[in-house]
Amino acid sequence: MKWSLRIIITASLSLAVAVSLSLLPKLDQLAGSNPLDAWSSKRAAQLTDRNLVDFLVQVPLQLRIRKVELTNARLSLDLSLPKNAESASVYRDLYTIAQMITTKTKNVNQVWVRVMDYSGATDQASAQLVLAMVADREHGKDMEASAGELSLIQLEQQLQNRFRITYTSRWQQRYPL
Known part of the structure; x- marks a missing residue:
C-alpha cells in the first residue's frame, strides 16, 4: 500500500472520530438528560x-x-x-x-x-x-x-x-x- 493512501485513511479516521466525539454532548441534550430539567x-x-x-x-x-x-x-x-x-x-x-x-x-x-x-x-x-x-x-x-x-x-x-x-x-x- 502506498504511503499517501495510508495517510489519507488515517486522516479520514481521525476526522470521523473527532466529529463523532463533538456530537456526543448534543446527543445527551436530545435524549433529555439535562440535570436541570x-x-x-x-x-x-x-x-x-x-x-x-x-x-x-x-x-x-x-x-x-x-x-x-x-x-x-x-x-x-x-x-x-x-x-x-x-x-x-x-x-x-x-x-x-x-x-x-x-x-x-x-x-x-x-x-x-x-x-x-x-x-x-x-x-x-x-x-x-x-x-x-x-x-x-x-x-x-x-x-x-x-x-x-x-x-x-x-x-x-x-x-x-x-x-x-x-x-x-x-x-x-x-x-x-
Whole structure:
C-alpha cells in the first residue's frame, strides 16, 4: 500500500472520530438528560452526588450553605447565620429546605440542618451551633404553602409541629422571646 493512501485513511479516521466525539454532548441534550430539567419540573427526581449541586442551586435560601453531605437517604446541611439575620429568614429557609426535599426528591428521607454561627470563628471547629432541625419525608408530605405565603408565627408553628427542632442558648441570646 502506498504511503499517501495510508495517510489519507488515517486522516479520514481521525476526522470521523473527532466529529463523532463533538456530537456526543448534543446527543445527551436530545435524549433529555439535562440535570436541570429534573429540578425545574413538578415531579420528584433521584438526588445523587452528581446532581446535588444542581439541586441546591435551585433552592431559594437567604442563609449561606457552608457544608453539604449526602449519605444513603439523608441530606445534611450546615447553614451560616450572619450577624444581622432575622429569625424569619432562618425559619423560611428551614421550611423551604424541608419542602424542597419532600417534593423534589424521591430518595432523600431525612434532611438534617444545622444553623451555625461562624462570627469570630477562626476555623469550622470553633463555630457555634445555633439551631438544629431533623426533617423527615413522612412529616413533610403535605407542605403545600410556600414559605413566602406564611407569617413568622405560622412558619415557626409548622416547623415545630412537623419536625424536631433543637434551640441552643446561642439562639435564645440572639432572638429572645
